[in-house]
Amino acid sequence: MDQGARIEAALEAALRRAEGPGAPPKLAAALRHGVFPGGGRVRPRLLLAVSAACGEPNPTLADAGAAALELLHCASLVHDDMPCFDDAATRRGLPSVHAVHGEALALLAGDALIVAAFEAIARAAPADPAAAAAVTLVVARAVGMPHGITAGQGWESETAVDVEAYHRAKTGALFVAATTAGAVAAGADPGPWRAVGARLGAAYQVADDLADALGAEGDIGKPCGQDGAHARPNAVAALGVSGAVSRLEALIGEAVAAIPPCPGAGELRELVKLQARRLAPKSLVASVA
Template identity: 50%
Template sequence: MISKHPVDLVGGSDELIEQALRAAMGSALSPASPTHLRGALEAAVFPGGARMRPKLCMKVFNACGASQPELALRAAAAIELLHCASLVHDDLPCFDNAPLRRGKPSVHRLFGEPTAVLAGDALIVAAFKSLSRQVTRTPLLVVRIIEVVADAIGPSHGLIAGQSMEAMTHVPIDRYHQYKTGSLFVAAATCGALTGGGDPAPWAKVGELLGHAYQIADDIADTVGRPEALGKLGAVDTQLDRPNIVRSQGLDSASAKFYGYLEQIGDTIPAGPHEESFVDWLSQALCKGVAGAGKAGLIQQAALECVQPS
C-alpha cells in the first residue's frame, strides 16, 4: 500500500504523489542495485518539476468519484516516471545534448551517458512494475490502465513516435505535439477517469488539448526564454533544427493557439460536482503557476522579452 491516508478530494494530493513515486522507486530498487545507478535514478526523479501529469491524473480521478485511490496513485506515479525517463533520454548527447535539467546538471552530465541511458530504461521498467502490483486486486482495470499507458509511450502514436519525428525533415507540428507531449497528458486524464469511475472519453480530450497547450508554451519558452527562468538552456530547437511552432508559425500565432486551446479545454471539461475545483486548479497551474509564473505567465514574459532590446 502506498499510503494509509485517504486521497484528499478537495485540496489535492501532492504529498501522496511524492509518496507514490518513492514507493515505486523503492519497489524497483534494492540494496543490491549499483550505487551509481541508484544515484542517477534519484537525480532523474527527485526533486521533480511541476508534476503536472500526475496531478492531472489525480484531479480527474477526484472529479470522477475517486473509486480506486491506490490504483490512481500508482497510475499517476507511473506516468510521471515515464515522463522523467523521457527527459533523461531527451537530454542525451544523441538528442539534445542538454547540460541542465530543472536548474541542475542533467543525468548524463552527472553520471555519464551509459548510466543515463540505463537510468531512463530503469524508470520505464519501474513504472510498469508499480502498475502490475495491483493486477490481483482489479485485474481487468489494471490491464486497461497498462494498455493506456503503454500506448502513450509507444511507437505508433505515443511519446517514442514523437521523439522519432525529431529526425524528420518536415514534421506536421500538431501531430508532433500530440505524440511527444499530448500522449502522456491523454494517458493521465484517461487513467484518472478510469480509476475514478468516470467516462474516460471526454477527459481524454481534455488531456489532448492540455498537451497541445503545454507544448506550445514550451516551444515559446525555448525560443525566447532565459535559462535562469527555464532551468535549462534555451534556443535548443533552433540550434538543433527541431520542430517548434514559433519557428514555423511565429510568436503571435503560437500564443493565439495556446489561448485557443485553453478556451477549448474550458468547453470540454465534463460538468459535475467537482468541475469548479478542476477549473480552478487548471487556471492556477497554467496561469498562476505550479512552478514559477505558470505557462500563460511564461508566454507573457516571453512576448515582452521578444520585443525588448537586448
C-alpha cells in the same frame, strides 16, 4: 493526504524498490537524480484530479497510475537531455543526469524508470485487475509506437515531419493518458476526458515552444533555444510570437471548456489555468491568465 504528497509518496516507494538490496549503487543514484527533485508533477496531478472528479473508488490504482506517468515523463527527460538528442547540461535548474552520472548510466536510468512505471501499476492490480489492465493499456499507448512519446522523439529524426503528429506524440500523448487513465482508474468512461487531455497537451506544447524561444534558462530550469538549434518545427516559427500566444490562449480556453460536468470541474479548471501560467514565459503570464 493531498495530491502532491500522494504523488511524492508513490514515487518514493517506486524508487526505494529500485534501490533495494543488491542494486548497483551508481545506477540507483542516477534513477533518483532523474526523479527528485521534481518539476510541477503536472501529469500526475491531472490524473489524480480527474480520478477525484469521477469519485475515485480506487485511490491505490490512481496513485500507481499517477506515479507511472511521472516516472515515464522523467525517463523521457533523461533520454531527451542526452548528447544524442538535445545534449542539455541542465534540467529543472540542476545538472542533467548524464552530466553528473555519464551517458551509460543515464541511458540505463531512463530504461529502468520505464520498467518501474509499469511495475507500479502491476503492484496495484490485485484490488481491481480489470481496471489496472485498462490503465496499463492507456499508459503503454501513450509512451510507445506509433503515437506515444517514443514516436514523438522519433519524429525528430525524420526529414519530412508531420508537425501535428509530432506534437500530439511528443507532448499530447501523456496529457491524454493523464485524463483518460484518471477516468479509467475510477471506473468512469474515459471518452469525454480525451478532448481535455488533447487540448491541454497542445497548449503545453505551444507554451513550451514560447518558453524555449523567449524564456531564460534561470526561469525554466533548462537550456533555451533548442528548437532553433536543432531546426525543429515549433509554434513560434510557424505563427510568430503573437500568433503563438493567441493559439495558447485559445487552446487553454478549449481545454477548460472540454471538462465534462462533474463535482470537481471547478478545481480542474483552476488546475489547467495555473499550470498554463507556470509554463509560459514570465513576460506572457498575464496574457494566459
